[in-house]
Amino acid sequence: MTVATQPEIKPTSTLTSGPGMAKIALIGNPNSGKTSLFNQLTGLNQKVGNFPGVTVDKKTGYSQLTPQLRAEIIDLPGTYSLYPKSLDERVITDLLYDPTSRHFPDLVIVTADASNLKRNLLLFTQLADLQLPAVLALNMVDVAEQEGVKIDVETLQRELGVPVIPMNARKGIGVAALKIVMTQQLEPNRNTFFEISADLKPLLKNIKHRFNLSNDYLALQFAHQYKSLKFLSDEDAAWLHEQLEIAAFESNAQQANETINRYTRINELLLDAVRVEKVEKDEKFSNRLDQVLTHKVFGYLIFFAILFLIFQAIFAWASYPMDLIDEGIAGLNGLIQDNFDGPLIDLLTEGVIAGLGGVLVFVPQIAILFAFIAILEETGYMARVTFMMDKVMRKFGLNGKSVVPLISGVACAVPAVMSARTIENWKDRMITIFVTPLMSCSARIPVYTVLIALVVPEKYYLGFLNLQGLVLMGLYLIGFLAAILSALLLKIILKARERSYFIMEFPTYKMPRWKNVGLTIIEKSKAFVFEAGKVIVAISIILWVLASYGPGNTFEQAREQAVAEAQSRNLNEVQTENKIASYQLEASYAGIVGRSIEPIIRPLGYDWKIGIALLTSFAAREVFVGTMSTIYSIGEEENVSTIKNKLMSEKDASGDPFFTPARSFSLMIFYLFAMQCVSTLAIVRRETKSWTWPLAQLLYMSGLAYVMAFITYHIFS
Template sequence: MAGVELLTGRAGASASALALETAATRHPGALTRIALIGNPNSGKTSLFNQLTGLNQKVGNFPGVTVDRKTGVSQLTPQLRAEIIDLPGTYSLYPKSLDEKVITDLLYDRGSAQYPDFVVITADASNLRRNLLLFTQLADLGLPAVLALNMMDVAEQHGVHIDIAALQQELGVPIIPMNARKGIGIAALKIVMAQMLGAPTVHFYEPEDELLPMIRQIRYYFNLHNDYLALHYAHQYRHIGFLSPDDRAYIQELTEKYGFEPTARQAQETIDRYTLINHILLNAVEVTRTERNEPYSNRLDRVLTHKVWGYLIFFAVLFLLFQAVFAWASYPMELIDEGVAWINSLIQTNFNGPLVSLLTEGVLAGLGGVLIFIPQIALLFAFIAVLEETGYMARVTFMMDRIMRKFGLNGKSVVPLISGVACAVPAIMSARTIENWKDRIITIFVTPLMSCSARIPVYTVLIGLVVPDVPVLGIFNLRGVALMGLYLLGFFAAILSAWAMKFLLKTTERSYFIMEFPVYRWPRWKNVGLTIVEKVKTFVFQAGKVILAISILLWVLATYGPPGKQEGAEQQVRTERQRLEQAQPAATHTPTENTFADETERLVASAKLENSYAGMFGHVLEPVIRPLGFDWKIGIALITSFAAREVFVGTISTIYSVGQDATQQTVQQKLSAERDEQGNPFFTPARAMSLLVFYVFAMQCMSTLAATYRETKGWKWPLLQLIYMTGLAYVSSLLVYQAMV
């Protein structure tokens, strides 16, 4: 390839040796650091996956909450390099938080994270637009390689590129490639191994009247070229590593010389495109036939249609929801049964407090982590396929106009819909939203969508108070009530987003610029890597928080003040023994085992009431009594924070007190529960109050852990918890007081 020939031979070998020595001096003992940068949809992620494979990890850029993907690539048998995957951007004038991390990294030459050189990915079918970023990076003084990706797409569009001529014009190595299929990767590695210390090229010189200001900035900060100093003048307010004194100095200079950044940026862009047009004039030939309309455009007429487009999208969402909800049930049951089998095996052969901690705390918490893996894997498999094929870009375009009215954008649709299955992967899928404000609002309101974990709670309580009668001859009233709860959560999410649009103050404007990639078959290797990365992120990040809280909840529910649980247990056993002796002898034999089992349930309930968790329930009772709840429901509210399904198990134990042992189902036990006056405890008012509370209350600790993981701090999880708890309390209070 022509791109490989540029640095070969005697001069290339000398440059390579000098490069390795320079890198060793700048980063002693460190790997060669290579940054991947390019326009969105230029194939940068595919190239990163091809270079690093499974040798990837996700961390934070220093000082910010944007994820950084890094990996290790073996360029030659003797040379390994660290590859940094930077967020996609169209230019070095950032508009979003993701793009700002690029400038912070590339402007600070003294940083330990500064790359030794960059690989710029460019869409060969749209080279003119992609070269704008390339020329800016070259003018920063960074040695560069141009990875000319999607050559097959360019040929399909009638774009023919003379690689040798273009390489001569740009003065850098150019590697034609197809990153999705791995074509050109070997040649790119060879050139990358030779690039360190290579000379840089320049395309743009600032106007003469700006030089006095630029030179003062350059010498004050000890910068290596004029163009970098010009960017300091443009963006000093947003450069994270500058001190207040540094910003004040630059501001004084810009005011002194009358520097107008907007006008200068526009003029620079015009000048660059004039130069790019000249470069491409003799290197690129485009042959178009109007009769052969691209296949993607024909599909777009249907898939983005103002009527059919939405119908097709909802059909796709229905399939996605059914897959995540139904297909994941079998592996989730296997995981649940596997953890239960291990628990049973340990409890059968061992006993003691440590065994209880292991089985009821550690393994239960671990099961709460592992059971989400099938849903996460399936959800992100579908999302990855939709993104790989190019359909996801069309979905966000269609939905943006609707969602923006409520403070969201088109990319918020997938997290909201997938939140009906599980809020954890739904919150993680909000990662695709570039704008910080839109992403935070989406993460904040997604838990208001009723997840599948609430179905057992809804089913039990609806069955208590809603008659099993038909509606309009074809619908069931209980089914209508269940749908109403889901719609209530959806409208709450939309209205909350609308309110946050006004309350969340930010200077960052929300722009939605979407480039449609061409439709293509997904690369299953990239889909697999996406699944592995998301599952690893959940297990090792959110999983740590879930496990810790599970252990804490076990301790609170197992232990209590000294002597209090023992006294309660003795009281229950004494009362049960008196009751057993008072029964006729003929009834002992057929009910002996059942009576003993009932006694153990009563003992467990008494110990729970006198545990620290039970004490919290009694402390909580005065607060929740206006909602119609007692201390028993208070305990269920506390324990179900681990997972909403825990509510059913908790009330099943608590409401066994005083009940006939023949009543087996939770619904039967709740129906038989009586209040202090002997009336049914779960009236329609109390049941509806509890239902509304669970519609709005924070779903579970897994959701908080996911929010913490995505926002990189406790501020938003705590605000989310406070808001949803307050909304649940007020709504439940209004419902109960209105119905009693």
């Protein structure tokens, strides 16, 4: 493949946007390597936010193109054309059709799969007709060459009228050349790929005059999409509707005609620029592999084997770094307590550091979970999983596209709920949003880990089957079963009979790009530490205050009562201090709150201390561990032991271990089903535009959690 110069594209000046900052939009088909290119351009210098006025993720990053020029890269959602089919894709048109927007790009980089140019160029030709300065990043040239596809880059560049940069974004090949082009001010593309019919010209002339537009194709897009363009006022939308009625404008027919004409033009230019030198006689490697991995029997067995490996790894591989973190936190607390004293030191060690330890100790497990998810996505296997599970999902009333949110829910319910926007059918989308939080997310891992470690022995069967990992996998499977059965129930209630379709393109199998995997691990771990961590540490501090103080002189009275009892029982100094701490905790503000809800949770086997943890963890499930760590740190005579040892040493009124298998499994089941995540409720409210759905979720999942925890406690008692 020859890389040509750019004879027809003359840079005029340095690209700038504001003081040394250029805005560059990255757009392309799904599986065209857009994410790999974004990571190559931005590295760790990226963040995730929201596009203005919508809940769609906006992934942005910064790339230092030259010492003087820094570019902001906006990673737009993957799309096949400028006619959006989902909420995610609509942000593209909102951005590219509104030159007054502060996010309007100076340059558009279009990623295209070199091995499938015909399909990828449909989007490019639409963008070109908008006359936006653009560059075509011709990605996956290595794959094209392996398939015998030869591309004359110079001819393609001349036909398209824009710079064409051959590259392999996964390996970083061609990125330097792309950066050089990105520093140049490119003239808008004057090549047109679709001739608008003459009978539409009067309508487009009126639209151009009304909105001060200079581009016919942009005016045509206003006609097609005025109902979904958020920057248009109600008055403008009403005017457009009236004009379209007068012109008898048929949007669907016009779109179909445009697509046919564009592909005709694309075929013509590809005849000169692309040739296939060999035809494969054997099936592609990916197709041969799919015969096994998507087999109607072996495919499911392989998938469950992979799940088994993931849950085994979460326990087996993470144990050593978790122990190191736990010992480090304990050592730090001991060092501070040995050298300093006073209420502020108690707050620091028993509140802040104890809560921080409840966050950091689970980072290895979170990292391992997201590492596996990233690898499955990078290799292309995740797309096969959604295809296989589609056959199962339909029997329970879910759309095939519901598989993506459900699988994403294993990581976090918030982006999983947002990913349901790709489901066009309203009822299918609502059912998916409703049941997705039942999938066990990564926030539940800290709860499961501590409770499993308390009551499930670390035994191995056949030398490699970890019993704790098996229990963890069982909890995830119970969550999945609850989700699909709840979907079936909701389908009956909503009487959802509309047919829906599931279309997904399989990417070819590839070796994971380890840089992308690493970026995912770092990004998700940071999100856990800084987002969940802020909540956990804040609640830990509040809890320490509530547990360290009480109304009036109740604390002094509790101390006197504890001392009197200790003297009557001839307890030693250490036992006396523990007795005082126990009595004062019960008399504290936290104890009062816990006591008030104890009658409600007593049938589940819980006491007032667990009640405090249940209340605080409604902010976020993982707060449970930090709460228990803070509660059981109060008044210890030792420095700080591990969370597990704190809970193991807890005794009930008769002196027996408090955290029995019955209580521990009941708690696991409660957290498996309970809606204890304010962020999820908030995102459901934003996605459904109603409080009905999140409140229904809260009531249904809380009730289900209570009933199932009650049954579990009495089965194991």
